[in-house]
Amino acid sequence: MRPVIRKVIAEWSPPRPLTSPPAPFLFHVHADGNDRSGLRVIATDFQSNTFQAIKSRLQLEDLRDDIGIGGSWSEFVNYVTTSLRSGDVKLVMEGFLESGGASYAKLIAQKAKGMPRISISLGKLVDGAASAAMANLSLELYKEFKEVQHSLVEEQESKYQLTKVVAAEQEKNVTLQKQLDMLLNSRKQKLQKLSDRDNSDSTSVMVSQDSPDKHAAYNPSSTKGASRVVPAHRRSKVRGAVLDDTEDDA
Template sequence: MAAAAAAEIRMATVFGEARPENGDHDADDLPRRPVLFHANAHFQGPLRVVATDLRSLAWHCSLDLDHLQDLQDDVGIGGSCSDFLDYLYSSFSSAQVKLLFPAAQGADTAELVATKAKGLPRITISLHPVATSALKDVIADFSLALYASYKTKQEHASRVASPSKVPPAKATKRVAHVSRRARVRGALLQDADENDDGSS
């Protein structure tokens, strides 16, 4: 049953930047480096969200089908789970993505907040800090996934931009024209040979 439910979670990979904003925390508590995020859902796994500065900080969460349905109810968007995942993807792909640090939840907890467009329902996903022992692996996996996404887009762009290959035209042999002077010279030489044969 769990495998069947997980198979319904399908969302294309999306990367972006989340602008850090504080609640009641001091500005010095905010990450000093840009924070990138990654959201994707495999066919046999939950929706996974990771945010990191690619150096020393990372937050993450995993949302199975039940969690996604609860989130859909909280946001107030109707339709199927697939429709909600499309809305999630569009929201994550917008330029309106922030990483908030609510004071009521402690300095370690963060919220990834995304808005598809002004006036539309806002997506808020709670993230938890990655354990120090797993931090290097999470950042390494994030970097490899980012490179794989970049490589896929480059290959797609290359296929679209490259012109269709046209087979080269078949070469035709040109018959060299014998010049008039050469023809005359050949005739003279032939006459000279005949004269020599006659005189011998």
Template sequence: MEIGDFAAIFGEPKVEWINRASLTSHPFLFHVHTPNPSHLRFCVTDFHSNTWESTKSTLQLHDMRDEIGIGGAMSEFVDYIITSLKFGDVRLRLEEQSVDDGAACAKLCAQKSKGMPVFSLSLTKLFDCAASEAIATLSLGLFNSLKAKECSLLKEQERSLQLTTMISTEKEKYESIQSQLGQYTKKQKLQNMNASNSPDKSIGHHYIGLTKTTNRAVPAHRRAKTRGALLQDSEDDNEQEHSLRSTSEDKVDK
């Protein structure tokens, strides 16, 4: 069973001394990382004379999960540890052995939130080369972590600058379009005003008035005379036709 991708975790625990009222000590930093895919290493140091370490395999983590009482898959337990160390309440509990020898025991405890299970891990004190190597690993890991965050920040700043430039360009385009639209609107209004005041339109209105005058109805007395003339013409035509018929009949009788 492998732990999988695991980004190194760094933090500063709250130091608690057991069996001692108060003690002035250096601040501690903890470092959690994977030396290989099947192990998880916990290291705590004050960069002086107190360096503590514990390495757990996936099988040991599985047993710890059962002891703590967290169900689910192994990956969920690892996620709980990560969340507790990053965002929870992390404490380093030191137990004094004597005034000269300093702390005899150390435990790293983490709780995701109040009321949740407490992850507690006993640590082993390192000396000489082992302590120096652990401090060197922590220092190098912390440097690489800060460098990665710096690169990520630079990328975000570059992306932010690109977005700002794009927004500025789009804003200029929008303002240009608005300006062109305003000029076009003014031009259309001016053309409409000129068209309404043009001579051609006045002539057109005058022509329409003349047309209406020409098509005005004829007075009644004039219409009567016209109809009378038409009727008289029709009667003359009828008399001529009757005369022609009579002449034709006389010729036939003879």
């Protein structure tokens, strides 16, 4: 299982109203170095209270039976890890000592309300064992910090590279859009020129067909009228001649 390091607020059982509230604790749960299938739990306030529990595979099997978790072993380990990472975790101290602190404690975790509760009993560490446990937890905190820092640096670098790619794509898109606009404008201008030329040719043809000279040349009535025009003096003489001829004949 992946190590779990979390802060937890301790409480006394039974409550001790005349004492000041316990200091905040850090607890560290990880696979036991001597038995990879086992579990090691450390909880400390870095003062007078440091507790530890080491659970073998067999003891964890008994814990599994006690809390009633079925399924595979990996599902059980996953449930324990998820419960310890949830918000419902507390450290209950019992057995107040005159020298200060508690004689033992319990780490209690629950994945969600109504689900099985995990309870791990912890024994008190003193002197060198307590110092070694606190030192080990401090080193684990430093390792956790470095991992988070490394992940953050990688994420920032990835974000920077992604920003560069996005900026390059945006610049490329702007350039392509400009080229497209130029092509569209050029095509539009060509189409406009062709349209203007067609309109000009059409107008010229219409003007040519509507000219007065052309109407006169092709107007049949005007041509007929022009062929019948006779001077006034000739018309009167002809009519006189016709009348004279008519009388002689009679």
